[in-house]
Amino acid sequence: MRTLLLTGFEPFHTHPDNPSARAAAALDGLEVGGMQVISALLPVEPHSAGAALDALLERHQPGAVLLTGLAAGRPQVTLERVALNVMDFNIPDNAGNTYRDAPAHPHADAPPAYLSTLPLREMLSAWQAASIPGHISNTAGLYVCNFVMYRARHWLTQRGEGEVPCGFLHLPANPAVALAVPEDRPPLPYLPQEEITRAVRVAAEVLGKEIAPVQK
Numbered sequence: 001m002r003t004l005l006l007t008g009f010e011p012f013h014t015h016p017d018n019p020s021a022r023a024a025a026a027l028d029g030l031e032v033g034g035m036q037v038i039s040a041l042l043p044v045e046p047h048s049a050g051a052a053l054d055a056l057l058e059r060h061q062p063g064a065v066l067l068t069g070l071a072a073g074r075p076q077v078t079l080e081r082v083a084l085n086v087m088d089f090n091i092p093d094n095a096g097n098t099y100r101d102a103p104a105h106p107h108a109d110a111p112p113a114y115l116s117t118l119p120l121r122e123m124l125s126a127w128q129a130a131s132i133p134g135h136i137s138n139t140a141g142l143y144v145c146n147f148v149m150y151r152a153r154h155w156l157t158q159r160g161e162g163e164v165p166c167g168f169l170h171l172p173a174n175p176a177v178a179l180a181v182p183e184d185r186p187p188l189p190y191l192p193q194e195e196i197t198r199a200v201r202v203a204a205e206v207l208g209k210e211i212a213p214v215q216k
């Protein structure tokens with residue numbers, strides 16, 4: 001059976017929880033859309049996240065890659081269209097570093113950007129059919145989520161696996177994240193964790209259909 005590599009992130013910044021970690025943990029080991037889900041938790045620091053991701057891709061040779069993270073403030077689940085070869089952090093990462101105008105991959109062979117190879121429109125349609133409002137986002141930010149999407153697409157492309165569906169799904173806050181916002185700060189839109197996990201699962205089911213012919 002083909003494997004789906006599903007990643008979430010550790011908590012970061014002022015957020016005590018990360019809905020992406022919970023969704024990835026909830027789906028770990030399950031068969032979804034005819035694929036075996038292998039979940040992993042990534043650190044919110046580009047060097048260690050990049051090394052962990054490279055090792056996961058090498059070890060599992062996944063048939064599809066679904067990377068997820070929190071986008072606190074977004075009211076809906078969003079599919080990222082593009083990852084840029086730029087790191088420009090507005091908040092420090094979990095190692096305390098703030099990168100400014102830095103390349104994500106500082107090599108001559110690194111293109112300015114990679115597009116998602118996820119079936120974005122099919123995923124949106126599947127969400128719609130499952131009563132989950134969502135949309136396509138044209139920026140993944142310039143923080144660690146953008147970095148890991150760039151890194152995974154670059155790794156696959158460099159190894160001639162550029163056709164492997166791979167991209168990033170940004171998730172809204174869950175109640176734990178929304179409850180942690182201080183009273184003097186604007187409130188965050190949130191979804192119940194179960195609904196966030198359901199959105200990831202529906203997206204994964206679409207990927208199963210996409211790579212099904214390769215399984216036979």
Ligand code: PCA
Binds near residue numbers: 012018044146
């Ligand atoms: N969200 C951050 C990094 C980790 C996460 O869950 C981002 O959007 O870059």
